[in-house]
Amino acid sequence: MTQTVAVLGTGKIGEALLSGMIRAGWRPADLLVTARRPERAEELRTRYGVEPVTNAEAAKRADTLILTVKPQDMGKLLDELAPHVPAERLVISGAAGIPTAYFEDRLAPNTPVVRVMTNTPALVDEAMSVISAGTHATAEHLLHTEEIFGGVGKTLRVPESQQDAATALSGSGPAYFYYLVEAMTDAGILLGLPRAQAHDLIVQAAIGAAVMLRDSGEHPVKLREAVTSPAGTTINAIRELENHGVRAALIAALEAARDRSRELASGNG
Ligand SMILES: NC(=O)C1=CN([C@@H]2O[C@H](COP(=O)(O)OP(=O)(O)OC[C@H]3O[C@@H](n4cnc5c(N)ncnc54)[C@H](O)[C@@H]3O)[C@@H](O)[C@H]2O)C=CC1
Ligand SMILES: O=C(O)[C@@H]1CCC=N1
Incomplete structure (x- = not known):
């Protein structure tokens, strides 16, 4: 049966x-979208050939609702949807912080809910989507969720108690790397490189490092040691990073992101 x-x-x-779903082979005819502004709805229709509908219509017609x-x-949104969502609908939440219980309390009894924290590299099929089942979500619902999010990258099932941490690491994660690239590009300017060249050098270093981290099977410490020659350049840079407490700053930053995710749990954040 078509979903x-x-x-x-x-x-x-x-x-x-x-x-990503369309790239992965979903037929636009099987996809519905909702948007607050009519111009946005039309933009999505033109760009992807999908049908914009109201939230209530989506609740009535779609087998799976992904709330983003x-x-x-x-x-x-839930106030608007609740009267229209039959209990057999799978409801997937992509929102930071909000627990599955929040949805279960507001929708029909026994509604299956799955919580997913994905990230923007979904745009290039390199997302990390972290998935947790609510009380009424079955193995089949989790598989269906993996089928959807697997089209835009990797998926991982975790207990819901780990979702706030996952949000701090991988949901927000790409932003930290963009921030580092931005800062290191500034450093390149300070060292006299043209901005475009500094950008290209740092981005390629990031890509090379990321692929080695993913594919070499080596621990990051080993990979860093291989770059760090005795009395060489890298150790001077590492000493400055340690002097400025960059490791501690990153730990505190991710802890703050985790805490903010917890604060968003009520949906009023
Ligand atoms: N941006 C990111 O990197 C990530 C965001 N998320 C989560 O995804 C969700 C969306 O984030 P973004 O896409 O960044 O925000 P966004 O603001 O770009 O998208 C939300 C959209 O929802 C629309 N909207 C709001 N109320 C509506 C309603 N009642 N009916 C129809 N449309 C409505 C807004 O007009 C807006 O276009 C958030 O819950 C966030 O926690 C999760 C992972 C990563
Ligand atoms: O900053 C945020 O709240 C969202 C959730 C994870 C990434 N972006």
């Missing part, structure tokens, strides 16, 4: 997922 999937609140993450609004907008 219809609706993306509700198709912003940055919703569109990244939608585009901001945590702060989730309560309002």
Whole structure:
């Protein structure tokens, strides 16, 4: 049987997922989208050939609803949806912080809910999507969720108690790397390189390092040691990173992101 999937609140993450699903072979005819602004809805229709509908219509027609609004907008969306969502619908939340119980409390009894934290590299099929089942989600619901999110990258099942940590690591994770690239590009400018060249050098170093981290099977310490020659250049840089507490700053930063995810749990964040 053909499954219809609706993306509700198709912003940055919703569109990244939608585009990836189409690349992965989903037929636009089997996909519905909702958006707050009519111009946005038309943009999605033109760009992907999908049908924009109201939230209520999506709830009635789609077998699976993927909710990708901001945590702060989730309560309002659920108020709108609740009267229209039959209990057999699979509801997938892509929002940071909000637990599956929040949805279960507001939807029909026994509604299967799955929580997913993905990230923007979904746009290039390199997402990490971390998946947890709510009380009524079955193995089949998890497989279906993996089928959807597997089209845009890797998936990993975790207990829901680990979702806030996963959000800090991989949901927000790409932003940390963009921030580092931005800072190191500035360093290149300081060292006298043209900005475009500094950018290219750092981006390629990041790509090379990322592929080695993924494919070599080596521990990051080993990989760093291989770059760090005795009395060489790298150790001077590492000493400065240690002097400035960069490791401690990263640990504190991810802890702060985890804490913020916890704060968003009520949907009022
Ligand atoms: N941006 C990111 O890197 C990531 C975001 N997320 C989660 O994804 C969700 C969305 O984030 P973004 O895509 O960044 O935000 P966004 O603001 O780009 O997208 C949300 C969209 O929902 C629409 N919307 C709000 N209420 C609506 C309603 N009642 N009906 C229809 N549309 C409605 C908004 O107009 C907006 O286009 C958030 O819950 C966030 O926690 C998760 C992982 C990564
Ligand atoms: O910053 C945020 O709240 C969202 C969730 C994870 C990444 N972006």
